[in-house]
Amino acid sequence: MCGIVGYIGNKKATPVLINGLLSLEYRGYDSAGVAVLNPSNDNYILNIIKDKGRVKNLEANPELENLIGNVGIAHTRWATHGMPSKGNAHPHLDNSGKFAVVHNGIIENYLELKNKLQDNGYKLYSETDTEVIPNLIHMNYNGDILEAVSKTMKELKGSYAIEVISPLFPDKIVIAKKDSPLVVGIGKDENFIASDIPAVLAHTNNFYFMDEEEIAVVEKDKIKFYNLDLQEVHKDIKNIEWDAESSEKNGFEDYMLKEIYEQPQAIRETIGSRLSVDKQVELGLDEIDFSKFNKIYIVACGTAMHAGIAAKYALERFCKISTEVDMASEFRYRNPLVDEHTLCIFISQSGETADTIAALKLAKSAGATTISVVNVIGSSITRLSDYTIYTHAGPEIAVASTKAYTCQVTLLNILAINIAESLGYSSNELNQFKVDLLELPDKVKIALESAQEVKSFADKTCTQQDLYFIGRGLDYAVSMEGSLKLKEISYIHSEAYAAGELKHGPIALIENGVTVIGVATNPVTTEKTLSNLEEAITRGANVLVVTNQDIRNDKIGMLLHIPETHPYLSPIISVVPLQLFAYYIAKAKKLDVDKPRNLAKSVTVE
Ligand code: M6R
Numbered sequence: 001m002c003g004i005v006g007y008i009g010n011k012k013a014t015p016v017l018i019n020g021l022l023s024l025e026y027r028g029y030d031s032a033g034v035a036v037l038n039p040s041n042d043n044y045i046l047n048i049i050k051d052k053g054r055v056k057n058l059e060a061n062p063e064l065e066n067l068i069g070n071v072g073i074a075h076t077r078w079a080t081h082g083m084p085s086k087g088n089a090h091p092h093l094d095n096s097g098k099f100a101v102v103h104n105g106i107i108e109n110y111l112e113l114k115n116k117l118q119d120n121g122y123k124l125y126s127e128t129d130t131e132v133i134p135n136l137i138h139m140n141y142n143g144d145i146l147e148a149v150s151k152t153m154k155e156l157k158g159s160y161a162i163e164v165i166s167p168l169f170p171d172k173i174v175i176a177k178k179d180s181p182l183v184v185g186i187g188k189d190e191n192f193i194a195s196d197i198p199a200v201l202a203h204t205n206n207f208y209f210m211d212e213e214e215i216a217v218v219e220k221d222k223i224k225f226y227n228l229d230l231q232e233v234h235k236d237i238k239n240i241e242w243d244a245e246s247s248e249k250n251g252f253e254d255y256m257l258k259e260i261y262e263q264p265q266a267i268r269e270t271i272g273s274r275l276s277v278d279k280q281v282e283l284g285l286d287e288i289d290f291s292k293f294n295k296i297y298i299v300a301c302g303t304a305m306h307a308g309i310a311a312k313y314a315l316e317r318f319c320k321i322s323t324e325v326d327m328a329s330e331f332r333y334r335n336p337l338v339d340e341h342t343l344c345i346f347i348s349q350s351g352e353t354a355d356t357i358a359a360l361k362l363a364k365s366a367g368a369t370t371i372s373v374v375n376v377i378g379s380s381i382t383r384l385s386d387y388t389i390y391t392h393a394g395p396e397i398a399v400a401s402t403k404a405y406t407c408q409v410t411l412l413n414i415l416a417i418n419i420a421e422s423l424g425y426s427s428n429e430l431n432q433f434k435v436d437l438l439e440l441p442d443k444v445k446i447a448l449e450s451a452q453e454v455k456s457f458a459d460k461t462c463t464q465q466d467l468y469f470i471g472r473g474l475d476y477a478v479s480m481e482g483s484l485k486l487k488e489i490s491y492i493h494s495e496a497y498a499a500g501e502l503k504h505g506p507i508a509l510i511e512n513g514v515t516v517i518g519v520a521t522n523p524v525t526t527e528k529t530l531s532n533l534e535e536a537i538t539r540g541a542n543v544l545v546v547t548n549q550d551i552r553n554d555k556i557g558m559l560l561h562i563p564e565t566h567p568y569l570s571p572i573i574s575v576v577p578l579q580l581f582a583y584y585i586a587k588a589k590k591l592d593v594d595k596p597r598n599l600a601k602s603v604t605v606e
Pocket of ligand 1: 301302303304305347348349350351352353356399400401402485488599600601602603
């Protein structure tokens with residue numbers, strides 16, 4: 001969480017930094033700040049401007065005009081230690097005022113370090129864990145900044161991505177990383193630093209990805225990387241194909257709506273050339289001997305975990321391997337039975353989720369083979385996993401994940417076919433499944449046509465306090481995702497239940513006027529789900545049903561028809577009206593859809 005940008009070159013740093021922060025706000029938006037080295041006679045002066053609130057507050061600050069230097073660092077914050085305030089906003093300075101630091105992550109031993117600094121006469125003014133870093137750098141500085149930063153890193157426990165500037169080395173930005181992402185964007189006579197690629201995509205497509213416990217010295221025409229022992233490290237440049245335009249709104253009112261509408265194309269890109277009807281699936285996993293696995297774990301968080309639940313069905317049926325889905329934050333603390341006969345699949349849009357990374361490390365150390373399904377190229381999870389298969393959803397900016405989910409479910413189903421084929425399984429059903437997968441982009445496009453109907457239902461429902469989503473099997477899996485989406489952006493309490501469970505307790509909550517959304521796409525379970533919905537209607541519920549079946553029941557408030565597909569693929573289509581529903585409710589409540597309160601796009605703290 002939190003966003004970092006840095007610039008060194010011949011341009012004025014401030015506009016580059018502010019634009020970078022604006023595109024990074026999905027990472028945190030409690031407070032923001034910049035530090036720029038301003039030339040003054042033969043010297044440089046460190047200027048810092050920061051404030052509580054969003055980047056646009058900072059942008060409106062007239063004093064920004066005075067920041068004319070060509071070297072700067074910037075930060076947008078998602079508060080962990082200390083409330084959102086000007087004092088807690090980054091950049092932070094050391095006591096001498098010579099070192100300015102921005103930091104993403106959490107310094108777990110900051111209290112111990114604070115005591116040490118105080119014992120050495122330092123004063124700490126903020127409530128943050130970050131402020132220890134510039135002061136430690138000052139304490140460790142003997143004229144060599146590389147040495148000071150590496151000494152400081154050896155004292156820090158926890159996670160960090162940091163940038164340091166100082167008038168003592170005005171032609172350099174020194175950066176370091178552990179368990180929090182950091183990339184260096186390469187320009188001509190200028191270089192860029194960012195926690196996430198979209199922040200600097202407008203300037204470059206060429207990047208270096210920082211590895212764990214690495215330090216880099218970034219100058220305008222030179223970048224050098226070092227390990228903790230200050231040995232130089234060679235790195236390859238990675239070209240990122242995303243264009244800056246795909247990180248912009250392109251006429252849509254919000255990123256979330258744009259990303260919902262991008263789904264047909266994103267799914268098409270994810271399928272790409274990996275799948276065709278008459279050939280075996282190609283995912284670059286040929287060297288894996290899938291016959292050695294007797295267990296599959298799918299591990300992820302939030303929406304990515306819901307994608308895993310939606311994929312479990314195809315993995316079990318087509319590959320005949322028992323598959324369990326775990327929340328990453330729970331997996332690592334429950335002593336899962338993992339060994340060399342286990343395949344662990346990790347799913348993550350950002351590739352930076354701390355809980356998922358921790359679970360991945362655990363699975364690897366227990367001998368499992370790890371495959372990750374990730375959207376952000378070069379992110380930490382891709383570098384830690386044995387194998388990575390990328391969703392090609394393009395940059396997802398809205399905090400509420402939409403196109404990443406549909407691409408994840410698509411790719412996981414392709415993976416299920418890949419494993420089944422490697423194990424020698426084939427069937428007419430599997431062949432038809434491929435055809436159904438290839439038809440998904442067009443069917444999702446049709447599902448998007450429900451937008452106006454969904455909006456009219458949302459407008460009537462937006463004053464509700466509680467809402468329930470029910471379905472069976474994969475319709476339940478997608479109900480969980482619909483419920484999460486609604487909570488995240490509309491702040492309405494909602495729950496998802498397996499439809500058959502309603503009568504075992506939750507039905508006590510149904511009273512006159514309560515809204516229940518039913519998902520009924522599986523011909524085998526639709527009638528049962530409809531009976532459960534009738535039970536809710538009898539108790540006064542107002543019901544919306546998302547279905548691809550021929551349902552005739554005039555007690556249902558609204559029926560939304562979506563295209564039919566294989567039941568295992570139906571979440572990719574049925575989620576669309578649920579995403580739109582959450583979106584239009586939040587709009588009706590005049591909420592900030594892209595930046596919901598208390599949330600951030602990548603959750604890089606445990
Ligand atoms: O980047 P990841 O896919 O690993 O993120 C996992 C969750 O934090 C994420 O899906 C979260 O639940 C979203 N805000 C959901 O919309």
